[in-house]
Amino acid sequence: GQNIDQPTEMTATEGAIVQINCTYQTSGFNGLFWYQQHAGEAPTFLSYNVLDGLEEKGRFSSFLSRSKGYSYLLLKELQMKDSASYLCAGLDSNYQLIWGAGTKLIIKP
Amino acid sequence: IAGITQAPTSQILAAGRRMTLRCTQDMRHNAMYWYRQDLGLGLRLIHYSNTAGTTGKGEVPDGYSVSRANTDDFPLTLASAVPSQTSVYFCASSDSAEGNEQFFGPGTRLTVL
Numbered sequence: 001g002q003n004i005d006q007p008t009e010m011t012a013t014e015g016a017i018v019q020i021n022c023t024y025q026t027s028g029f030n031g032l033f034w035y036q037q038h039a040g041e042a043p044t045f046l047s048y049n050v051l052d053g054l055e056e057k058g059r060f061s062s063f064l065s066r067s068k069g070y071s072y073l074l075l076k077e078l079q080m081k082d083s084a085s086y087l088c089a090g091l092d093s094n095y096q097l098i099w100g101a102g103t104k105l106i107i108k109p
Numbered sequence: 110i111a112g113i114t115q116a117p118t119s120q121i122l123a124a125g126r127r128m129t130l131r132c133t134q135d136m137r138h139n140a141m142y143w144y145r146q147d148l149g150l151g152l153r154l155i156h157y158s159n160t161a162g163t164t165g166k167g168e169v170p171d172g173y174s175v176s177r178a179n180t181d182d183f184p185l186t187l188a189s190a191v192p193s194q195t196s197v198y199f200c201a202s203s204d205s206a207e208g209n210e211q212f213f214g215p216g217t218r219l220t221v222l
Contacts, residue, residue: 045212087152096157
């Protein structure tokens with residue numbers, strides 16, 4: 001079966017660094033997406049990895065290891081506005097996204 | 110219109126009623142999708158369309174139907190609503206199905222009583 005696993009909730013302090021992990025099992029693999037979703041709003045795109053390694057985009061970075069079926073999202077210099085849910089999604093062989101339940105990130109001052 | 114819009118924003122519906130959720134995008138994207146999002150679960154794909162004139166079933170298609178008469182519009186119909194269809198429904202679009210980011214509409218919160 002297809003499955004995406006990520007922690008349900010994490011807490012971090014403003015100004016700190018947090019890493020949100022995601023493991024995936026998909027039928028075929030065409031890339032790994034991360035989305036941010038604030039409460040009551042739509043998901044918005046953060047990153048897409050299809051090759052192994054780290055992709056850096058400002059304060060956010062995303063890492064992929066295809067051999068381990070593993071990805072993480074790294075958020076640096078945390079700000080209160082980063083409080084949101086972070087959704088991991090794998091693109092399967094049919095080019096359909098398989099979504100994790102999301103990690104709710106709580107930022108404390 | 111800028112991006113992708115959905116209507117209505119929210120709706121309370123009696124069980125057994127027919128309901129159509131509307132979705133329109135102005136980005137000329139080929140692919141469109143309907144998801145439902147329930148507490149504690151990931152987004153689940155209901156139906157999709159890779160290009161105008163074609164549709165396909167996702168993970169949870171039962172009780173829903175879609176049409177894609179043109180590039181811009183992708184309505185989702187509940188023929189006879191049931192309480193288990195209470196959810197937040199998101200429409201999304203992407204330039205193509207192959208690895209492009211999906212852009213999401215603001216969502217429709219549907220309650221079936």
